[in-house]
Amino acid sequence: MQRCEVLVIGGGPAGSSCARFLASEGVPVLVMDRERFPRDKPCAGWITPEVLALLGIDPAVYGSERLLQPIREFRTGLMYRDEVVTDFAHTVSYGILRSEFDHYLLQAAGCPTLLGEAAAKIVRTANGWLINDRIEAAVIVGAGGHHCPVAAFMGAAPGRESAILAMVAEFRLPERELSVSFLPPGCVELHFTPDLSGYGWLFRKGCYLNVGFGIYPGSGVRVQTQDFCAHLQLRGDIPLDLTPHLKGHAYLPYRRTGGRDVVADGALLVGDAAGVSSPQSGEGILPAVESGRMAARTILEAAGDYRRERLEPYRDSLKKRFGAHRADAPSAPATLRKLAAAAILSNGWLTRHLVLDHWFLHADET
Numbered sequence: 001m002q003r004c005e006v007l008v009i010g011g012g013p014a015g016s017s018c019a020r021f022l023a024s025e026g027v028p029v030l031v032m033d034r035e036r037f038p039r040d041k042p043c044a045g046w047i048t049p050e051v052l053a054l055l056g057i058d059p060a061v062y063g064s065e066r067l068l069q070p071i072r073e074f075r076t077g078l079m080y081r082d083e084v085v086t087d088f089a090h091t092v093s094y095g096i097l098r099s100e101f102d103h104y105l106l107q108a109a110g111c112p113t114l115l116g117e118a119a120a121k122i123v124r125t126a127n128g129w130l131i132n133d134r135i136e137a138a139v140i141v142g143a144g145g146h147h148c149p150v151a152a153f154m155g156a157a158p159g160r161e162s163a164i165l166a167m168v169a170e171f172r173l174p175e176r177e178l179s180v181s182f183l184p185p186g187c188v189e190l191h192f193t194p195d196l197s198g199y200g201w202l203f204r205k206g207c208y209l210n211v212g213f214g215i216y217p218g219s220g221v222r223v224q225t226q227d228f229c230a231h232l233q234l235r236g237d238i239p240l241d242l243t244p245h246l247k248g249h250a251y252l253p254y255r256r257t258g259g260r261d262v263v264a265d266g267a268l269l270v271g272d273a274a275g276v277s278s279p280q281s282g283e284g285i286l287p288a289v290e291s292g293r294m295a296a297r298t299i300l301e302a303a304g305d306y307r308r309e310r311l312e313p314y315r316d317s318l319k320k321r322f323g324a325h326r327a328d329a330p331s332a333p334a335t336l337r338k339l340a341a342a343a344i345l346s347n348g349w350l351t352r353h354l355v356l357d358h359w360f361l362h363a364d365e366t
């Protein structure tokens, strides 16, 4: 039998951030993940600077041994239409590789890990929890992503939820393409659907090209992603002889009401398991880190009494942080949304200040 105070199930950014905070306060915490790290995760690998700031990561130190691509420029527009170029002339975001980034965060958590084993059996006991018949914990943190087993235990039904669906392919550019590539490193292309319900992206980070498409609610994602990739190949943005091997995933935008129940007796959900990503941009890494830290703080303050009412402050922290800033998707009629989208995305000022600064870079929150 293995025993810990806190068992974090899932070692992605949410789980490792939660564990790191707890471990730094001397709490016996164990992170388990069904994968062995480094492991990959379908993602564009775009992080806003707050992620590094929150985790105390010095970009120079991180970037000295791993890919850290500063982002300064955007090309944005409606899909298959003209683009507006916005050059911030300074670093406003970064590109990372998830295999490297998540591995780094997990190592930085500074606590024991149990990798290569899925949490398959979750049983509530008189003293807390028994996982896989051999791990005992007083409290568990569900950090297993959209299909987290703790979320399922708490009643989430991923197949029946209205989710963002996104597909992505990431590949290393052949040597011959590095100097002739149409897209310079550090430039992000964003191509929005006519009603702003989704967007495709193309993103060069170092010698990697990342292409993908996400939409909410996620209908027809595969066909739209394939069409988008084919368009980029015809345009010469993706080498014709490279076949994007697309991988997809679902996740939930944050909802003030009607989302997953994030607290139970002896259990909390964080990151994608809780459904906290940004409804505007789909950014999930920053809210994963933030929610992981909020959950850790709540656990510390509960001081060993993990009944539901002692963990409720976590829900309030989420509301306080995300509720005020991240409204639900616009519910205006489709025609109106299309007119607004065309007007916004053809205007350089609105693109910079509303789409980029407000929706994607949350510059007004810093």
Ligand SMILES: Cc1cc2nc3c(=O)[nH]c(=O)nc-3n(C[C@H](O)[C@H](O)[C@H](O)COP(=O)(O)OP(=O)(O)OC[C@H]3O[C@@H](n4cnc5c(N)ncnc54)[C@H](O)[C@@H]3O)c2cc1C
Pocket (backbone or CB within 6 Å): 009, 010, 011, 012, 013, 014, 015, 032, 033, 034, 035, 041, 042, 043, 044, 045, 046, 047, 117, 118, 119, 120, 143, 144, 145, 146, 147, 148, 149, 165, 166, 167, 168, 212, 247, 248, 249, 250, 251, 270, 271, 272, 273, 277, 282, 283, 284, 285, 286, 288
């Ligand atoms: C195509 C795509 C592109 C995206 N691009 C971006 C982007 O550029 N920037 C951004 O901020 N966000 C992006 N996101 C969202 C972002 O990837 C997620 O919000 C983020 O990874 C959430 O982190 P997490 O720690 O909650 O979950 P995850 O990163 O999914 O980690 C969950 C972990 O739990 C483990 N696990 C699952 N089940 C079990 C189990 N039963 N037992 C043990 N372990 C288990 C998994 O192996 C995994 O390691 C993108 C999402 C998609 C789908």
